[in-house]
Amino acid sequence: MPELVLQLTRAGFLALLWLFVLVALRVVRSDLYAASGLRAIMPGGGRVSAKAGRSRTARQLQVTQGPLAGTRITLDSRPILIGRADDSTLKLDDDYASTRHARISQQGEEWYVEDLGSTNGTYLDRAKVTGPTRVPLGVPVRIGKTVIELRS
């Protein structure tokens, strides 16, 4: 075989081998995100996104900072109680939070945060919450070391 062809086929074959590896790794990657090794959990046999059309209403409460960062609570019409008490919806383990610290509840289409007489206060963005205050989507609510946001 001519030298040039030998060199070309040699490089081409190695490239082919690595292409196989890359495709295989790509499948591994897509599998990681699809989490198909773990079973898809389908509570109620369907997805929650029944009202996917209305993106303006908050459908999730997400903890963005603090020890519980990453926690998500799917919102329905019931209020969310936040504090150190065992029966809180979002139970904080934080010395700066009170036993019953704040409540986030729905009125009409909007969500309101309300301080329940905590020692260290509840902050919507930078402002201290004194009475029931409307919480827009994506605005941080700070409680002790924890920051939560409403997401659609």
Next chain:
Amino acid sequence: MAAPGLSAARPGGANGREGAPALPTGRTIELLLLVFAAVIVTGALVLVEANQEQELTPTLLYVGLAYLVVLTLAHLAVRKFAPYADPLILPSVALLNGLGLVMIHRLDLADQDRAALLGQPVPDSLVFKQILWTAVGLALFIAVLWLVKDHRTLARYGFTCGLVGLVLLALPGLLPSSISEVNGAKLWIRIGGAGIQPGEFAKILLIIFFAAFLVQKRDLFSTAGRRFLGMELPRARDLAPLLVAWGLSVGVLVVERDLGSSLLFFGILLVLLYAATERVSWMLIGIGFFVIGALIAYQLFGHVQVRVQVWLDPFSDYDNRGYQIAQALFGLGTGGVGGTGLGAGRPDLVPFAESDFIFSSLGEELGLIGLASILVVYLVLITRGLRSALAVRDSFGKLLATGLSFAVALQIFVVIGGVTKLIPLTGLTLPFLSYGGSSLVANYALVAMLLRISNAARAPLTRRPAAPAVPIADAGTELVQRPAVGPTTGPVPGPTGGRP
């Protein structure tokens, strides 16, 4: 290359109730990757023939066709018997097996050339034997997938498997050397022309036994014990399985003079113990046992000393004992980063180039780049096995998949470490690549079991019918995650306070 979407073949709407999305089976991806592997292997065959013979021989056709038939049958079997199995395991195996066939064929050509030059009779073609063994392996692969519908049934035969495994392991050591000894190691049962190494099958059976045994007795090993230096020590009498494994591996070493297998058995049991109990102390104790065993073996057995000396300096005895390793190292060095090109090197200069030293043969012709890709393919195979172990829900399946995957991993480490002079050389075969019937057939069975477990891990749950609504008076107490708070808007009475 298009991103292989996972939303491939979907099963019929049998469980498509309430819009539950059908889980992807991954069979289409598997098919694509198998075709890709076949393309690579065919390309490799053509390159080998073109570089060696300067023309294409009919052998190319036979080998290629046989390989394609094997791949197709394996894929169809997986589709039929394990439709949700992992899509990457079979293509990895197919590529490795195919590259092994190509390299064995390439070494055949070299041997035939040399025989023709020296005027000797032309040696048997090993590649046809290997294809025959691949077919046998495929038959066992399909049989395992077909017979073992649920891997948990294997747990019931744990002790039977253990007994059969022990007998298989001990058999060559007890048989007369005329039947069982090849090249100084008593590993074989040879009847007529064909021989098998029962140790390869014993490996799988013993893993099944270890997994079943540990699932039964796990609590015993992980609960009792004293604390010492921050770790839980197992009780003395619980050390028995480790001692048995140690005795077993030493026994293999003494009677059959097989360093590799004894290392393999000991390592597998150690990892299974660790996986079952999560105790580091088992690892430390096991490594201690291993060191003691290694030291004693070095003192007592001449062949162990030879292996260690050759490992330390193969070039001091180049013409004799160090020749094999030294040639392999020269081969790897000749290959360098890019390799000489398939069929353009001289890997046939290494003794046993097609079995124990196939890695150095591949290294000479594919170079570091090619070897690295082969190692990554092995890595994919092993990680997919371990991933199945993580995802499957029953303890036995977890332990079995861990043991099987780790057995492959350890064997690869021991072989490649030996060939590249990282650790002393032990006579094991590289799974799927090396020439060797028993190893190939046994590894196909192993892969079939891994596929079975990954199928169980990935298949959708059979949905239970929703529980009928119970009248509230009859309903049992239920723990609800989120307590309903009264819809009051006024201040909630209750203790308020900051820092206590």
